Each structure stands twice: as C-alpha cells, then as structure tokens.
Amino acid sequence: MKxxxxxxxxxxxxxxxxxxxxxIVVNVLLFPNFxxxxxxxxxxxxxxxxxxxxxxxxxNFLIDQIPSDARITIVEKGVVMPAxxxxxxxxxxxxxxxxxxxxxxxxxDVLKIVRSLGTTDFSLADVYAREDELAKLHPGNRHVRDKxxxxxxxLRDFGLLSFLSPGNYRLH
Numbered sequence: 001m002k003x004x005x006x007x008x009x010x011x012x013x014x015x016x017x018x019x020x021x022x023x024i025v026v027n028v029l030l031f032p033n034f035x036x037x038x039x040x041x042x043x044x045x046x047x048x049x050x051x052x053x054x055x056x057x058x059x060n061f062l063i064d065q066i067p068s069d070a071r072i073t074i075v076e077k078g079v080v081m082p083a084x085x086x087x088x089x090x091x092x093x094x095x096x097x098x099x100x101x102x103x104x105x106x107x108x109d110v111l112k113i114v115r116s117l118g119t120t121d122f123s124l125a126d127v128y129a130r131e132d133e134l135a136k137l138h139p140g141n142r143h144v145r146d147k148x149x150x151x152x153x154x155l156r157d158f159g160l161l162s163f164l165s166p167g168n169y170r171l172h
Contacts (some may be wrong), residue, residue: 001041002038002041002059002168003119005036005037005041005101006038006070006101007040008034008101010033010034010036011033012028012031012032012033013030013033013061013075014028014030014031014074015027015028015029015031015033015063015123016028016127017089018154024078025075025078026075026077026078027073027076028073028074028075029071029074030071030072030074030086030090030104031063031066031070031071031072032070032090032093034067034093034096034097034100034104035070035093035096035104035108037101037104037105037108037109038063038105038137039065039105039109039137039138040062040063040065040066041059041060041061041062042059042060042061042062042066043057043058043059044057044058044060045056045057052111064113065112066089066108066112067108067112067115068115068161069093069111070093070094070096070111072086072089072093072140073086073089074086078122083126086132092104092159092160094133096108096158096159097102097158101159103114103154104140105125106147106150106151107151107154107155107158109129109137109151110127110134110148110151110152111151111157111160112154113130113133113134114125114127114152114155114161114169114171116130118141120170120171121164121168121169122168122169122171123167123168123169124148124149124152124167124168124169125167127148127152128145128148129145131145131148134147134148152169156169160172161171
C-alpha cells in the first residue's frame with residue numbers, strides 16, 4: 001500500500017454503514033484517492049510461518065487520521081446529501097490531487113493537527129506546539145517549522161483557512 005500511495009495509484013474508498021437487520025443505509029463516506037498518505041498506514045504483524053502467504057505484511061488504514069475536510073459525506077444518518085453539496089465538497093479538495101504525494105501528506109497532516117486544536121482561530125505557536133508529531137510522521141525533514149508555515153500557506157491558497165494577522169489564522 002505504501003508503494004501504491006507513493007506511486008499515486010490508490011483507489012477511492014467508500015465506507016458504508018448500515019443498520020441490521022433492516023439493512024438500511026445509515027452513512028456513506030467517500031475518501032478520494034488523493035487523501036491517502038503514508039501517515040494513515042499502520043503496519044500489521046507479518047503472517048505466521050504456517051500461513052499460506054507466510055511473512056506477508058498488510059496494513060490498516062487509520063481513518064481517524066484523515067482530516068474531516070478530506071471525508072466527503074454522501075449519506076448522513078440516513079439522509080442523502082444534496083448532489084450539489086457533495087460536488088462542492090469534492091471540488092474543495094480537488095487541488096490536493098495536483099500536489100506531489102509527499103507534499104500532499106504534509107498538507108493533510110498539518111490540516112489534521114489544525115483541526116485537532118478544536119478552535120476556529122489559532123496561532124502559528126499552537127501548531128508549533130505539535131511539531132514533534134509532524135517530525136515523527138516525516139522523519140526525513142529537518143526543517144519542520146519551515147514546512148508547517150509552507151503548508152499553512154498552501155491551506156490558505158486552497159481556501160481551507162485564512163490569514164488574519166502575522167502568525168494568526170482562521171479555519172473555514
């Protein structure tokens with residue numbers, strides 16, 4: 001899966017939740033192929049030596065690590081979202097598709113951290129306080145603070161947040 005992400009060959013993922021025994025659709029979410037990054041992968045234990053594919057290593061998707069902005073709701077609590085709203089939400093994310101996979105990972109990881117702050121208005125210092133998390137996700141980068149600032153600018157350019165004053169931002 002890591003190779004598929006790096007080669008930009010991941011599929012779209014639809015998650016369907018339904019109620020039993022009625023078999024009624026409750027929720028449907030779309031995760032576009034371009035929101036999958038290495039940071040959402042969790043390596044599983046290799047299959048046992050007795051398994052047919054002994055030694056094979058799979059992975060889990062850590063869906064909770066994908067920012068809410070990158071989850072497109074199609075059905076929520078049994079109600080189908082208006083098609084125009086689904087298209088608009090998809091269009092907001094579409095610019096991410098044009099980024100290189102490494103840059104896309106950074107952008108989504110910074111967005112996830114900004115969303116996890118739990119406030120609409122935040123400061124650069126708030127994001128810097130979570131610098132260690134980003135350093136662990138991207139161990140090859142020695143200039144994490146520079147990258148944070150760059151990704152906040154990218155998120156601003158994508159219309160996901162706005163610049164209020166030096167070091168201060170607002171989420172949309």
